[in-house]
Amino acid sequence: MENANATNAKPEIAVSLRDVNKWYGEFHVLKNVNLDVERGQRIVICGPSGSGKSTMIRCINRLEEHQAGQIIVDGIELNNDLKNIDQIRREVGMVFQHFNLFPHLTVLENCCLAPMWVRKIPRKQAEATAMEYLERVKIPHQAKKYPGQLSGGQQQRVAIARSLCMKPRIMLFDEPTSALDPEMIKEVLDTMIELAESGMTMLCVTHEMGFAKTVADSVIFMDAGQIIEMNTPDEFFNHPQHERSKLFLSQILGH
Amino acid sequence: MTDPNLSATPQTLSTVPSKPSFWNDPQKRALVFQVLLVIGIGILLWFIFSNTLHNLEKRGIRTGFDFLSRPAGFGISQTLIPYTEASTFGRTFFVGLLNTLLVAGLGIIFATILGFAVGIARLSTNWLISRIALVFIETIRNIPPLLQILFWYRAILPLLPGPKDSMSLAELFYLHKRGLTIPAPLTEPAFVWTLWAVLGALVLAFLIARWAKYRRESTGQQFPVFWTVLVVIIGLPTLVFFLTGSPLNWDIPALRGFNFQGGLTVIPELTALLLALSIYTAAFIAEIVRSGIQSVYKGQTEAASALGLRPNRTLQLVVIPQAMRVIIPQLTSQYLNLTKNTSLGVAIGYPDLVNVFAGTTLNQTGQAVEIIFMTMLVYLVISLVISMFMNWYNKRMALVER
């Protein structure tokens, strides 16, 4: 894993959102969002469904386009310049709720596709790297299988490995465990914790409070397209500042 | 536990459950019914067959396939193999078959190219392009194919001028009511080297593509495969052609009186039938391609984009391979439809199998049973061959599921 602190040339701010606004037609989905993520920071984003969490992190790698404000990733501003978008997507990995593995390719081919076609790495080398990461997510022996032959937890770990094969500097997670059966959540969280410990810059949309408490540097609470509260996990869970945060916490903690 | 009966019970439970009786075993039951069905159909066919033969004999109608070696005595307007009025009915059969295969083969190629283009245009983000594609699809799909054939043959082609006032291109190509007249190639024996060169160039192109893939995978470097292959395929035969002293002459068509002499004339029946069937089938293929591409879950494109793949690569590597699973089975049935629809050429006198064999030959020999049987068999075989090929292709594309 690339240790973020070792590279001094890059700016210390990995992701920066300045007054970001986005609309779906009339619907104002992101309202003046401001956020700075430092290199190596782990941020957990939570909030009620429909509050704009997915939209916000999808703007960071241009799966969604923001209409006002500035997004700077790794020192590069996201605008309509395709070169910038390409460059940012190479540096930013993303893990989806529904894994989105390519069902017509084997696990190994899933992991090698982008390194070979985007980074133009020879197949042998791409496969060696892929096996390394599959080893780290603890499924090297499934490399020749197709995604459809794996359990949900295994698929999500492959999806994480697939992203890591591009050697990203920043990883985005959009509710990576919410489509999983309870017994598989732990294996995926363990993989993510390991990744966090290796120094990766991470933005995770998740409601897994245990994960947030273990690895997060700060927790962001979003509601109705706004960042309502940003705090350390301890502060956020024990002393939420806002009414809406309190309500939300009481709901997800099941009290 | 000392009771022998009790201790015996677990043992009987752990053994394989007792076999069902013959009649209760679903597999055996199914087998028996199938055997009975085959026997029943066999008896029925034999009954029909022997009865027909008996009736035909009683009425003094000839039976058997002797007629195939008798001279046909009629001409055919388009023959891909040498054929005269003195040729046999057997040869008539092959002339008709080749004419059918010509329309089916060319039609499938044109319909596929046009269909994929329109289908992708239908998904274009450009409003006008996608609207035009939509109107094309909806109009063409909803007009009966026979009417479309008549449209081209009766309404459009007659608008063309007569041979005397042909639209001509460089005095070489002439488009007129009676077809498209083009220079006919006259080959000298040495031309065979050029043909070998074409074959050689194809093999070379294949090897280059293989090597480029190998190199891309082993070093990551891209190679301009398309352009190299293009140069090889065009360049090598051209070079050989001139080195062997240009062993090809052209029979240039020339107007003599009211008609052309020399050259090669593509008959209007072929043009009309090909246009109508290609366009008609393309509309269906476009719709199949559209729904196939749309059936690929949006998350697939998003995952590919997030990994940094460009849209065209995403289409090539992620979307199309998955869409093909949905497209191929439906494409097969369109190919079969097109092949069967070639028999509509009868309406405008295109000399296909149904026309020259199940039509003229049948009228002249009166041997309807044999002729219809042979003709039906031909369509059945063509359809089976297409289906088998497409099934084989589909298997290669199938997804492995748990």
Ligand SMILES: Nc1ncnc2c1ncn2[C@@H]1O[C@H](COP(=O)(O)OP(=O)(O)O)[C@@H](O)[C@H]1O
């Ligand atoms: N493509 C879209 N078109 C219109 N509305 C959308 C679209 N995507 C999301 N939305 C709306 O935007 C809001 C925020 O969505 P999202 O970011 O997915 O929320 P979250 O991830 O926090 O649940 C929701 O109300 C959702 O209905």
Ligand SMILES: [Mg+2]
């Ligand atoms: Mg969401």
